[in-house]
Amino acid sequence: MQLMQFERSGEQRFGIRTEKGIIDCAEASGGKAPSSMEEVISGGDAALQTLRRLSGSDAASVPEPGIAYLPCVTKPEKILCVGLNYRNHTSEIKMEIPEYPVLFNKYNNALAAHRQRISLPNTAEQFDYEAELVIVIGKEARDIPKQEALSCVFGYAPGNDLSARDLQFRTHQWLLGKTCDGFAPVGPCITTADEIGDPQSLRIESRVNGELRQSGNTCDMIFDCATIVSYISQYMTLKPGDLIFTGTPCGVIQGMPEGKRRWLKAGDEVQVSIEKLGTLKNVMA
Structure with a gap:
């Protein structure tokens, strides 16, 4: 459903x-x-x-x-994100494949809905998209083994880990560039896990004003969904309604040569499409 x-x-x-x-x-x-x-x-x-x-x-x-x-979920206790989780994305930004999942977070102020206009803050200039599969936790999970981790998942949704790169890399902490208002759109719906089957075989794409920018598959994840859920649960209790952004494939603006980077601006429409889950659309304002 x-x-x-x-x-x-x-x-x-x-x-x-x-x-x-x-x-x-x-x-x-x-x-x-x-x-x-x-x-x-x-x-x-x-x-x-x-x-x-x-x-x-x-x-x-x-x-x-x-x-x-x-927004699909109104008040999740946690919005967690995994960085550098696609092999081709780490290559495009010239980063090493991480040994452990790279975790950061967003807050509820970042939540946005399908078709919601997202105001870009005037304190930054380098706005980027990141098409991501979002996990929605359905059961409390603490120290859950990998083989049982997906039983704790309620469903999945398309998400966009919007990022202000100039704020993200201002310091060694990524938070400021990741959790501006509206920078975590999720939707249009949550598709229940029973309809998805294997989350590691889903086509994922993004488009800006209709132009294809990202085209990948969740099979390229370095840490798969079960590993992510299990790993996080070793350190904090996952609660029903928590959201986990699982990383983005190659094709982000940051990965382009500097002379070809055209950062998002007001009026741009970003679409994130994931097989079986639908298409999330947002216009920047």
């Missing part, structure tokens, strides 16, 4: 995206279905079964032009 949060008539709603359209779960169930992503994730299998029945019903769909997408 593809699950989403949206605003309709000034109210936050929860829905299922189907081939026929978007099902407003509260409306279709008479208020008996979960009403937020957090409620679904915490509700486990019982909540998912309720939604599966709704998705297979003849419930009326909501016209997409009449809604505004909201």
Whole structure:
């Protein structure tokens, strides 16, 4: 299932995206279905079964032009990111393949939704995109073995690890350039893990104003999704709703020769597409 949060008539709603359209779960169930992503994730299998029945019903769909997408998860306890996690990306920026996952974080202020306009701060100039597969944690995980790690995953979504490179490399800490307002768009939906199967065989692409910039596959990850979840859980407890950005393939602006770098600017539309998950679109402002 593809699950989403949206605003309709000034109210936050929860829905299922189907081939026929978007099902407003509260409306279709008479208020008996979960009403937020957090409620679904915490509700486990019982909540998912309720939604599966709704998705297979003849419930009326909501016209997409009449809604505004909201962030897929509203208040994750943690937004964690893995840097330098694709072999071809480490090559393009002339970095060594890391021995351990390179972790950094974003905060909730960075969350943004599908189709949300993202204001670029006037304190930076070198704005870059990073198409990424985002893991959504579904169960509390502490010291989880690699072979069990994917059982803790609720689903996956396209994400864009937007970065202000001049802020990112101002110091040895990357944080400032990574967690500006709106710099973690995720969406349009979370696709539940049962529909994905192997997350290490998904095509991933990004486009700027329709021009293909990145084209890769999650099989090129240095540390796969199971390894990432297991590794993080050795040091901190992962909670339901936590988000993990898993790294980006080659093709980012930073990896281009200096004379050919054209940083993102107001008016540029960035699309992140991942096989089976859909396309995330955002316009810079």
